[in-house]
Amino acid sequence: MEASPPPSDEEISPPKNINNPLELNLGAAGALLLGENELRLSQDSGTAPGTARIVEETQDPGCCGLGRKGHGQLPNTILYYDILWAELRDFVLTISYAQRIRKTATLHTLVISIPAASVSEASEFIERLIDRAYNSSSFKSQPRKRIKVLINPHGGRGRAAKIYSKHIEPFFKAAACQIEVEHTTHHKHGEEIAQRLNIEDFDVVACCSGDGLPHEVFNGLAKQKYPRRALRKLAVCQLPCGSGNGMSWNLNGTDDPALAALTVVKGVRMPMDLVSVTQGNTRTLSFLSQAVGIIAECDLGTEDLRWMGDTRFTIGYVKRLMTKTIWPVDVAIGTAISETNEIKRAYHHVHSEISKRPDTIPDVSLTLLSEDDSANDLPTLRFGSINDALPDTWLMKPYPNLGNFYAGNMAYMTANSNVFPTSLPADGLMDLICVNGDISRRRAMQLADATGSGALIDSADVKYQKIVGYRIVPRQKDGYISIDGERIPFGGFQAEVHHGLGTVLGKVGGIYMAKGPSSVE
Ligand SMILES: Nc1ncnc2c1ncn2[C@@H]1O[C@H](COP(=O)(O)OP(=O)(O)OP(=O)(O)O)[C@@H](O)[C@H]1O
Numbered sequence: 001m002e003a004s005p006p007p008s009d010e011e012i013s014p015p016k017n018i019n020n021p022l023e024l025n026l027g028a029a030g031a032l033l034l035g036e037n038e039l040r041l042s043q044d045s046g047t048a049p050g051t052a053r054i055v056e057e058t059q060d061p062g063c064c065g066l067g068r069k070g071h072g073q074l075p076n077t078i079l080y081y082d083i084l085w086a087e088l089r090d091f092v093l094t095i096s097y098a099q100r101i102r103k104t105a106t107l108h109t110l111v112i113s114i115p116a117a118s119v120s121e122a123s124e125f126i127e128r129l130i131d132r133a134y135n136s137s138s139f140k141s142q143p144r145k146r147i148k149v150l151i152n153p154h155g156g157r158g159r160a161a162k163i164y165s166k167h168i169e170p171f172f173k174a175a176a177c178q179i180e181v182e183h184t185t186h187h188k189h190g191e192e193i194a195q196r197l198n199i200e201d202f203d204v205v206a207c208c209s210g211d212g213l214p215h216e217v218f219n220g221l222a223k224q225k226y227p228r229r230a231l232r233k234l235a236v237c238q239l240p241c242g243s244g245n246g247m248s249w250n251l252n253g254t255d256d257p258a259l260a261a262l263t264v265v266k267g268v269r270m271p272m273d274l275v276s277v278t279q280g281n282t283r284t285l286s287f288l289s290q291a292v293g294i295i296a297e298c299d300l301g302t303e304d305l306r307w308m309g310d311t312r313f314t315i316g317y318v319k320r321l322m323t324k325t326i327w328p329v330d331v332a333i334g335t336a337i338s339e340t341n342e343i344k345r346a347y348h349h350v351h352s353e354i355s356k357r358p359d360t361i362p363d364v365s366l367t368l369l370s371e372d373d374s375a376n377d378l379p380t381l382r383f384g385s386i387n388d389a390l391p392d393t394w395l396m397k398p399y400p401n402l403g404n405f406y407a408g409n410m411a412y413m414t415a416n417s418n419v420f421p422t423s424l425p426a427d428g429l430m431d432l433i434c435v436n437g438d439i440s441r442r443r444a445m446q447l448a449d450a451t452g453s454g455a456l457i458d459s460a461d462v463k464y465q466k467i468v469g470y471r472i473v474p475r476q477k478d479g480y481i482s483i484d485g486e487r488i489p490f491g492g493f494q495a496e497v498h499h500g501l502g503t504v505l506g507k508v509g510g511i512y513m514a515k516g517p518s519s520v521e
Pocket residue numbers: 152153154155156157184185186187188189208209210211212213216241242243244245485486
């Protein structure tokens with residue numbers, strides 16, 4: 001930006017409240033005021049001769065992503081949450097901020113000429129403004145995050161790189177984040193990158209992708225020399241550029257890339273449970289879900305419909321209902337809570353505590369362990385692996401008419417599927433639903449409807465539980481098993497949850513952005 005010559009001191013009316021730390025007086029142009037939750041602009045026209053000048057520049061991504069600058073109308077207030085950064089250079093104060101409008105966000109900059117006499121006052125004001133922009137009564141976030149950006153160029157409809165440069169990068173840059181970008185070139189490349197990442201160089205790994213890349217990143221961090229330390233140090237997040245954007249819906253509350261970028265800039269670090277899945281001799285981490293039955297089929301069996309975005313899941317569901325609906329298995333479950341009202345009560349308790357004190361989420365993820373501590377390894381499997389004897393308290397039972405076995409760690413599977421409304425990021429439990437495959441098609445369609453509103457938990461056709469782990473062994477020879485939307489070989493596997501093993505960024509600390517369950521009956 002070009003430096004404007006400062007208005008001379010004679011041109012400017014004398015500042016009125018020079019000692020008020022919450023106000024930056026701009027003479028006849030007005031003043032900037034630090035309110036409780038927002039920056040306020042008390043302004044005159046700002047263009048009259050003899051005053052300091054305030055103008056606003058609008059960053060419009062434009063049709064080809066090159067960006068256009070226009071002059072917009074000055075706002076009266078800007079919420080601290082929306083303020084990205086402020087700096088003073090050559091007598092020009094710039095304040096960049098996001099304007100959230102119609103389910104997306106646009107980037108704006110206030111450009112204010114500062115009289116020479118007010119420079120030191122302006123510098124102090126900026127410090128206080130930035131502090132409030134990242135440290136308010138409703139959220140605490142780290143400013144100037146160091147972000148490793150991974151882009152899956154094939155994610156979703158192959159538009160991830162464009163989406164990044166047009167809608168995401170401008171927010172990261174405006175927020176003075178330090179960015180390093182890498183494009184994935186092959187399957188599992190995200191895992192390789194995360195495995196060799198120097199964890200001291202970054203705060204965040206941001207995946208411009210669907211849910212596939214975060215899955216790979218968690219697993220790459222789990223392969224570092226000190227996996228637990230790596231999983232605590234780096235917050236993994238997803239910027240929605242894929243066909244399955246469950247992670248973004250749960251943590252950012254949106255599938256709009258610009259709004260999600262704002263959530264990453266302002267995101268609250270928090271621990272998140274991760275699940276170990278053992279099959280054969282492999283151990284894989286899962287952050288989102290594990291599925292056997294109709295959901296696995298309509299996720300993995302609809303690759304040819306990827307161009308539809310997440311509508312492919314709905315089409316896949318209806319197609320399966322017309323053909324096969326039963327996938328027989330043997331299953332043993334480590335149940336923690338099986339009574340629906342008790343599950344809801346536990347959720348509502350945590351939710352109301354967090355709503356009362358949104359700024360006090362204990363960030364256990366920042367309590368790093370020492371490098372030579374064996375606790376830096378992945379947690380030992382409390383219930384053993386698929387190759388061990390079953391834990392005493394788990395009972396293997398045949399389930400010959402299974403239709404849907406879906407265990408998860410997050411509420412939303414896609415935009416319209418709030419499967420687990422009682423899911424919490426770090427309650428140390430997974431949610432599980434089991435549905436019989438021999439219910440009528442009409443009832444199966446009603447279940448699909450209930451998913452959108454988070455009402456599955458109240459359906460008589462759904463067995464909903466909070467669990468610590470399970471073993472499931474399919475009886476058929478072939479089919480789909482989905483772990484976080486990625487296919488694993490069809491065969492028996494075992495899962496167990498690890499309390500707060502991973503770290504993520506969320507719009508609100510300690511809860512997901514999904515609507516919780518209905519109240520307790
Ligand atoms: N350059 C690449 N070439 C081929 N595959 C890749 C590449 N980069 C990443 N992948 C793979 O693409 C898969 C899907 O990734 P991602 O989730 O980002 O996209 P998506 O289209 O939204 O898929 P999903 O709907 O499964 O979430 C992952 O298995 C990942 O390993």
